[in-house]
Amino acid sequence: MQKPYLGLKMTEKELHSGKYLLAVFCMEPEKGEDFLGLATEVAAESSTGSNMRVSTATTFSDDLNARVYKVDKRKNLAYFAYPIDIFDRGGNVQNIMTYIAGNVYGMGNLKGLKLLDVWFPPRMLKRHDGPSYTLKDMKKYLGVKSRPILGTIVKPKIGLKAKEFAQVCYEFWTGGGDFVKFDEPQADQVFCPFKEVVVEIAKQMKRVKKETGKNKVMSINISAADFDTMIERANYVKSKMVKGSYAFLIDGITAGWMAVQTMRRKFPDVFLHFHRAGHGAFTRPENHFGFSVPILTAFGRLSGASGIHTGTAGIGKMKGDKEDVVAVHTALDKVAKGLYFEQDWKDIKPCAPIASGGLNPTKLGALIDAFGTTDFITTMGAGCHAHPDGTRSGATALVQACEAWQKGMTIDEYAKDHTELKKAIGKFRKTAL
Numbered sequence: 001m002q003k004p005y006l007g008l009k010m011t012e013k014e015l016h017s018g019k020y021l022l023a024v025f026c027m028e029p030e031k032g033e034d035f036l037g038l039a040t041e042v043a044a045e046s047s048t049g050s051n052m053r054v055s056t057a058t059t060f061s062d063d064l065n066a067r068v069y070k071v072d073k074r075k076n077l078a079y080f081a082y083p084i085d086i087f088d089r090g091g092n093v094q095n096i097m098t099y100i101a102g103n104v105y106g107m108g109n110l111k112g113l114k115l116l117d118v119w120f121p122p123r124m125l126k127r128h129d130g131p132s133y134t135l136k137d138m139k140k141y142l143g144v145k146s147r148p149i150l151g152t153i154v155k156p157k158i159g160l161k162a163k164e165f166a167q168v169c170y171e172f173w174t175g176g177g178d179f180v181k182f183d184e185p186q187a188d189q190v191f192c193p194f195k196e197v198v199v200e201i202a203k204q205m206k207r208v209k210k211e212t213g214k215n216k217v218m219s220i221n222i223s224a225a226d227f228d229t230m231i232e233r234a235n236y237v238k239s240k241m242v243k244g245s246y247a248f249l250i251d252g253i254t255a256g257w258m259a260v261q262t263m264r265r266k267f268p269d270v271f272l273h274f275h276r277a278g279h280g281a282f283t284r285p286e287n288h289f290g291f292s293v294p295i296l297t298a299f300g301r302l303s304g305a306s307g308i309h310t311g312t313a314g315i316g317k318m319k320g321d322k323e324d325v326v327a328v329h330t331a332l333d334k335v336a337k338g339l340y341f342e343q344d345w346k347d348i349k350p351c352a353p354i355a356s357g358g359l360n361p362t363k364l365g366a367l368i369d370a371f372g373t374t375d376f377i378t379t380m381g382a383g384c385h386a387h388p389d390g391t392r393s394g395a396t397a398l399v400q401a402c403e404a405w406q407k408g409m410t411i412d413e414y415a416k417d418h419t420e421l422k423k424a425i426g427k428f429r430k431t432a433l
């Protein structure tokens with residue numbers, strides 16, 4: 001037990017005074033460990049301390065101790081208050097994570113430690129960028145109203161050459177789709193050089209605009225080995241494509257918070273797409289260490305991502321449940337109901353939920369209903385390219401599924417005189433995930 005890290009007598013007023021970031025963890029002690037004592041060890045390790053009191057502590061440093069302000073042993077919940085002055089004042093998500101989701105995961109006397117929810121005081125929100133270019137801006141560019149943005153991921157995941165890749169984009173766009181993204185590992189591969197593929201995409205986009213009169217968006221992965229290369233790739237896209245027609249995709253988990261925040265600060269006029277490949281290692285329920293999907297989403301929004309993958313609430317192929325819906329609202333709402341806290345995001349703009357993974361046109365309606373909003377982007381990879389008549393028909397089927405939802409009709413009814421949708425139903429209803 002480290003008593004200087006106890007705060008069980010803290011009042012609601014004190015906790016919400018603006019001085020503290022609040023967090024709740026599911027904490028599972030090793031056998032024989034005292035729950036409250038262990039919670040104080042976690043508070044010490046994630047703020048000022050170590051495994052025992054040090055002689056160098058001062059009255060001032062003691063004031064910066066994180067405090068355990070509540071525990072619920074039956075549910076294994078431990079609540080912490082972190083003085084916000086311990087954090088880098090430069091609006092640095094990487095720094096916050098290093099404290100609260102850092103060394104504590106390695107502590108020997110724990111069987112589990114999962115960060116479930118956080119609450120940021122208004123003073124802290126002021127330090128952070130939050131999103132700049134938003135879903136609203138993208139919808140305006142695309143001319144999309146009262147429906148989700150309909151997208152795809154180029155598949156195969158990797159292996160198409162530049163011209164072939166851009167042709168797939170063309171097919172999807174002319175089929176009626178709005179948005180295409182790079183799959184997350186595509187970067188500057190030898191058989192599909194970054195610059196070459198950007199030029200090909202720009203050409204096809206121009207062609208689509210000429211043929212359909214419509215604006216389209218391409219989300220391009222600019223994650224790279226170092227920041228200079230990342231910025232160079234972003235600038236290259238900027239030099240070849242029309243403003244509004246491109247988004248920058250960052251592999252937020254593997255490239256890291258600094259990559260996300262660098263892009264947010266360098267390119268505030270571009271939609272920043274946070275792909276979360278790797279998040280399952282932290283968020284899966286089977287894993288007792290890590291953080292929840294709403295936590296990743298909250299920090300994604302704080303860091304300035306314009307959009308972040310929030311899952312499909314179990315409707316698609318990836319592991320997911322009702323926490324995905326909480327994440328959707330953590331991303332979007334001004335006052336968001338989290339798993340434990342209610343967050344007023346004040347001036348921080350909304351971040352777009354991105355629903356992807358094992359989706360196809362037959363699942364769109366269920367997705368909209370589960371989320372309770374049309375303010376999201378959905379991308380369906382195999383769900384479009386595996387259509388019996390190819391990508392273009394896959395895109396059309398997706399548009400038709402959306403029209404059916406907008407008209408309040410079932411897809412089966414609507415499919416009676418919409419061939420692409422009919423064929424999509426025939427294909428995807430039978431396909432096991």
Ligand code: CAP
Binds near residue numbers: 277
């Ligand atoms: C979807 C996807 C995305 C996943 C990631 C993929 O493709 O491009 O990376 O959605 O999961 O490669 O699987 P499909 P999440 O539409 O063909 O499944 O969005 O949950 O982070």
Ligand code: MG
Binds near residue numbers: 153183184
């Ligand atoms: Mg992918």
